[in-house]
Amino acid sequence: MYACLYAPGNLAVLLECAQYFSPHIEQTTADTVVLRIDGLGPLFGSPDQLATAIANRIGIPANIAIATEPDTAIHAARGINGVTVIPPGSEAKVLATLPLSLLGSTPETAQILDAWGIHTFGQLAALPPLGIAARLGEEGTYLRELARGESSRQLRPIEEPLQFEDTLELDYPVDLLEPLAFLLARLINDLCQRLSSRALAANEIRLCLFLEDRTQHEAILKLPVPMRDPPAFLKLLQLELDARPPQSPVVKIRMALEPVKPRTQQQNIFLPSAPEPERLEITLARLMNLLGAENVGSPRLRDTHRPDSFQIDRFSTLKKSPDQSVPPPRLILRRYRPLKHAQVILSNQHPVQVSSQRIHGKVLTSVGPWRTSGEWWMPEPWDRDEWDIALTDGALYRIHEDRRTGRWFLEGNYD
Amino acid sequence: MTAAAALREHVRSALIHRFDVDFTLHQKPAAEMVSTGFDALDSLTGGIPRTGMTEIYGPPSSGRMSLLVSLLAQATSRQECCALIDASGAFDPAGAESAGVHLPNLLWVRCGGNAEHALKAADLLIQAGGFGLIAMDLADLDLRDAQRISLASWFRLRHAAEKMRSSFVVIGREVNAKSCSNLQIALHPRQTHWTGKLFDGFTAQAQSAKTSRSTDVRLSVRPR
Numbered sequence: 200m201y202a203c204l205y206a207p208g209n210l211a212v213l214l215e216c217a218q219y220f221s222p223h224i225e226q227t228t229a230d231t232v233v234l235r236i237d238g239l240g241p242l243f244g245s246p247d248q249l250a251t252a253i254a255n256r257i258g259i260p261a262n263i264a265i266a267t268e269p270d271t272a273i274h275a276a277r278g279i280n281g282v283t284v285i286p287p288g289s290e291a292k293v294l295a296t297l298p299l300s301l302l303g304s305t306p307e308t309a310q311i312l313d314a315w316g317i318h319t320f321g322q323l324a325a326l327p328p329l330g331i332a333a334r335l336g337e338e339g340t341y342l343r344e345l346a347r348g349e350s351s352r353q354l355r356p357i358e359e360p361l362q363f364e365d366t367l368e369l370d371y372p373v374d375l376l377e378p379l380a381f382l383l384a385r386l387i388n389d390l391c392q393r394l395s396s397r398a399l400a401a402n403e404i405r406l407c408l409f410l411e412d413r414t415q416h417e418a419i420l421k422l423p424v425p426m427r428d429p430p431a432f433l434k435l436l437q438l439e440l441d442a443r444p445p446q447s448p449v450v451k452i453r454m455a456l457e458p459v460k461p462r463t464q465q466q467n468i469f470l471p472s473a474p475e476p477e478r479l480e481i482t483l484a485r486l487m488n489l490l491g492a493e494n495v496g497s498p499r500l501r502d503t504h505r506p507d508s509f510q511i512d513r514f515s516t517l518k519k520s521p522d523q524s525v526p527p528p529r530l531i532l533r534r535y536r537p538l539k540h541a542q543v544i545l546s547n548q549h550p551v552q553v554s555s556q557r558i559h560g561k562v563l564t565s566v567g568p569w570r571t572s573g574e575w576w577m578p579e580p581w582d583r584d585e586w587d588i589a590l591t592d593g594a595l596y597r598i599h600e601d602r603r604t605g606r607w608f609l610e611g612n613y614d
Numbered sequence: 615m616t617a618a619a620a621l622r623e624h625v626r627s628a629l630i631h632r633f634d635v636d637f638t639l640h641q642k643p644a645a646e647m648v649s650t651g652f653d654a655l656d657s658l659t660g661g662i663p664r665t666g667m668t669e670i671y672g673p674p675s676s677g678r679m680s681l682l683v684s685l686l687a688q689a690t691s692r693q694e695c696c697a698l699i700d701a702s703g704a705f706d707p708a709g710a711e712s713a714g715v716h717l718p719n720l721l722w723v724r725c726g727g728n729a730e731h732a733l734k735a736a737d738l739l740i741q742a743g744g745f746g747l748i749a750m751d752l753a754d755l756d757l758r759d760a761q762r763i764s765l766a767s768w769f770r771l772r773h774a775a776e777k778m779r780s781s782f783v784v785i786g787r788e789v790n791a792k793s794c795s796n797l798q799i800a801l802h803p804r805q806t807h808w809t810g811k812l813f814d815g816f817t818a819q820a821q822s823a824k825t826s827r828s829t830d831v832r833l834s835v836r837p838r
Contacts, residue, residue, distance in 0.1 A: 220822070255782075283786045393660050404835070446757075463660040473694075473744050474695060474742050474743060474744030474745060475742075475743070475744060478742050478743065478744075479742060479744070481742075482738050482739065482742040483739075485738055486723055486735055486738060486739075488725065488734065489731060489734060490723065490725060490726070490731060490735065494723065494724040494725070494726070495721070495723050495724075496721070496722065497717055497718050497719075497720055497721060497722065498705075498707035498717050498720065498722050499707075499717060499718075500707060500708055500711060500717070506708075507706070507708065508708075509707045509708070511722070512718075514721040515718075516695055523689055523691070524691070525651060525687045525691045525714040526687075526712075526713065527707075528651045528652055528680060528681075528683075528684040528687075528713065528817070528833065529680065529707045529712065529713050529833070529834060529835065529836070530677075530680050530815045530833040530834060530835045531679045531680045531683045531706060531710065531713060532679075532706050532709055533674075533679050533704040533705075533706070533753070533754070534703075534704055534705070534706050535704070536703045536704070544654045551698075564806070564808060566808065566811050566812060567811075587813035589806055593673065593674075593675065593803060594674040594803075595675045595677040595806065595813070595816065610676050611704070611706070612675055613675055613813075613816070613835075614674060614675055614676065614677065614678055614680065614753070
């Protein structure tokens with residue numbers, strides 16, 4: 200059974216009233232709302248009593264119709280004032296007097312029916328089905344079914360926007376992270392269960408802690424891959440709160456998960472396995488807590504000729520290396536960071552002795568200088584003469600002279 | 615035939631009809647090896663163990679970092695995820711990329727010269743699993759700091775690497791893990807090559823510490 204509420208210009212009232220009676224609601228048009236009323240008998244009694252209850256609840260003049268099919272209820276509510284309850288089997292009889300304009304047919308069909316002298320539901324319902332099908336096709340057959348109250352369809356319920364957010368108000372302020380973790384676990388478990396029931400995952404966790412000193416402590420964790428793992432979420436939040444604890448006891452917790460479709464990945468049996476994203480996230484969070492976020496990640500070279508210029512990106516296992524052959528091994532420089540200042544003695548414009556905090560020795564062989572410079576238009580240009588040297592300690596180094604300041608630096612050793 | 619062998623044969627013949635097993639000692643399967651990128655070194659040691667611990671040690675300018683970068687290049691070319699625990703932050707990304715390392719597949723962890731942090735990072739990364747190669751660079755650490763790492767820690771790391779099927783490679787100035795490592799490669803600089811006014815590279819001697827066999831490895835700044 201379905202009930203239709205019709206009140207032009209009062210959509211909000213109609214929706215509020217419909218939501219009071221049923222969770223299955225269709226907003227058909229801006230003035231029509233249909234709700235499913237199966238199972239409401241034990242609560243409100245017969246369909247007549249239910250219609251009266253709806254009329255009392257709605258509180259404004261509205262047409263209300265109850266029928267076995269949604270389209271029948273819609274037509275009755277639009278065409279008959281007041282409350283109409285259509286018993287099963289008498290749909291055609293009740294709808295017979297309604298004008299055809301309520302059917303919503305195409306202008307061409309409406310014109311043909313008007314030319315035939317068909318103006319009401321009852322006249323259309325009385326026409327032979329084969330004749331209608333032969334002359335008006337599929338639309339004609341459908342309109343005849345509507346006019347007889349025989350059409351059947353499923354309700355198209357309103358889909359509320361998905362929100363995975365929960366709030367927990369505490370009786371007493373919590374000032375330690377350990378008891379707070381229990382409360383967070385409760386929220387996370389509930390939210391993950393809701394995600395699971397809709398086959399979704401989350402790619403962002405937003406935590407807002409309301410503190411006793413009337414300030415807020417916010418933490419936003421962006422996940423590189425969609426996840427739905429409560430222990431992993433809890434560990435990530437714990438690590439975040441360990442690194443950045445709230446400055447005052449917590450009186451209220453609000454947590455929200457950003458829902459996304461879960462990742463679908465077909466594993467290739469010919470490729471090596473990569474770290475599991477959930478475990479990797481926790482490991483990276485632990486490493487960042489230990490060493491700082493700037494010291495953990497994938498290096499990426501900057502688009503510049505400046506020596507030793509790179510940035511650290513977040514490490515992800517989703518980037519696959521292109522299939523290419525490996526070049527022959529080559530000599531690599533171990534860099535000293537930050538650059539070590541060195542004192543260099545020159546003879547015939549060649550370094551003959553180098554001493555710094557790190558090394559000290561006579562130069563056995565030196566080649567250079569190799570001059571490089573660039574970014575003269577920037578606040579910090581570089582302009583240097585590089586030398587490769589072999590020292591008496593048996594090691595090979597690269598040193599350079601900053602031509603702007605005249606200072607020498609130990610850049611690294613070949614290893 | 616000794617008495618023990620005779621007794622063993624007697625038990626075997628008595629039980630052979632009931633149990634379809636042969637009375638032989640369990641043979642440990644040969645370790646899977648992966649290439650180092652250096653043909654001479656591969657023919658010396660067969661590569662490095664696919665699962666387990668390898669220690670590479672030698673003085674400065676003996677080719678330790680170049681060998682490590684070559685291992686990383688080989689691993690990333692196999693589309694494996696790699697991690698480098700850089701105790702002193704000496705890794706050169708530009709040089710590594712030119713040597714064939716696919717940098718997005720490399721997790722670089724800089725420990726600011728703290729051996730304890732490096733050890734903890736290694737523990738976390740090995741336990742995380744899924745990394746094909748995990749390297750730890752202790753070469754610039756103070757010798758006393760590196761030697762302060764207990765044998766129990768090294769053994770735990772090796773055991774975890776074997777369990778997680780990762781290759782764990784450590785480079786340093788001296789041998790630290792001792793018997794805990796599956797393979798030890800000692801490197802010694804032999805000859806520096808200068809071509810006119812160009813530094814061309816050097817030759818290092820690589821020695822397998824367990825077999826005492828050695829070979830020469832040529833490292834060039836601009837390989838042909």
